[in-house]
Amino acid sequence: MTAHLTATDAVRPASRTQTTGIAVALLSALMFALSGPFAKSLMDSGWSPGAAVLVRVGGAALIMLVPTLIAMRGRWGTLRRSSKVILAYGVVAITGAQVGFFNAVSYMSVGVALLIEYLAPVLLVLLVWARTRRRPGILTIVGTIVAIVGMVCVLDLTGAQTVHPLGVAWALLAAVSLATYFILGTRISDDLPPLVLAGGGLVVGTVTVALCGAIGLLPLAFSTADVTMLGVQMSWLVPILALALFSTALAYVTGIVATARLGTRLASFVGLSEVVFAVLASWLLLAELPGPLQLVGGLGILAGVILVRADKYALDLTPPPGPRPSPSPN
Structure with a gap:
């Protein structure tokens, strides 16, 4: 009886941890999914994709600066040891993925761009x-x-909603950045606090985007014109604050926490809900919806990704037991 109670008591905390982790992962996916509609509303009012990325990562970096310093608690040695991971995370997982995705949504719908990225x-x-x-x-x-066939359907090469080649190229860049992020995640040390990884990466991402803008590699165009969401005109500050606070700071932190609780495989499955949230958010906020064939293709991509992630081989990038990856970078 004692052994039975001990085993039961051990299972309950694990079950609660997984339930909480799934809830946090869904919240993270929803926050990431909202970034596309928020950014596109800015770009429709005159912002460049690079400018939208800069205010997103820069605002989030400012929001997380104090919490990141508190989380450090004098762990400067950890920061030095993890500097390469944080640099790569900021340049690739944050800057590369977001620049690719935001440029993609300037040519195509948010849902289609995200499907290609996935x-x-x-x-x-x-x-x-x-x-x-x-x-x-x-x-x-x-x-x-199945995913490749779905991709062909999403592109809808013979239909009225054929996507722009440049949009596809930018979305594929985002996909490459996302794949690199998965690889990078296997090199994160266990003593690196999630807040430090997210906060440090956002600072690196902000500096990277600002430098690219300063040398003319990434055009930066800003506007103070009102934006339109939900069919209503509102201040440009609304999507900016939402991008920085919810779709970046909160999204990255909750994503890292969820992955720590669930592990790579389960967290990545739950993360697929971002595509569904993005399509619904684009429909509600921007009245934007992929065509029927594209929706069918999207289901094909999701089914293919689920099959790939169900196979342990697919993400077995490093044989030794290692650290946990961080969340989806969008």
Whole structure:
């Protein structure tokens, strides 16, 4: 009886931890999903994608500065040891993914851009295959084929809603950045606090975008014109504050916490809800919805990604037990 009670008591905390983790992961996915509609409302009023990224990461970096310093609690040695991870996280997972995604939504709908970005697991399959010379499992092969067919449907090459080639190129850049982020996640040390990773990465991302803008590599165009969401005109400050506070600061922190509670595989499955949230948010906030064939293709991509992620081979990038990855960078 004592042993039974001990086992039961051990299961309950684990179950509560997983339930809480799923709730936090869903919140993170929702916050990330809102970034597309918020940013697109700014771009429709005269903002450049680079400017939208700059205010998003810069505002979030300011919001998280004090909490990040508190989380450090004198762990400057940890910061030095993790400097390469934080730099790569800021340049690739934050800057690369967001610049690619925001440029993509300037050419296509938010939902379609995000669906293309979520081909990242398929790119990981190809990378693992090339690195290990091991043939993927059957689930991975089937999932990859299904995702590629879905991609063709999303592009709708023969329909009225054919997407712009530049939009596809930017979305693929976001996908490559997302795939790199998954790889980067396996190198995060356990003693690196989530707030430090997110806050440090946002500072690096802000500096990167600002430098690219200063040298003319990333055009920065701002506007104080009103934006339109939900069919209503409102101040440009509304989407900016929402981008920085909710879709960046809160999204990154909750995503990292959720992954720490759930582990890579389950957190990545729950993270797929971001696509659904993004399509619904774009529909409600911008009256923007992919065409029927694109929606079918989107379901194909999601099904393919689910199959790929169900196969342990697909994301087995580093053989030794390692650190946890951080959340989706959008």
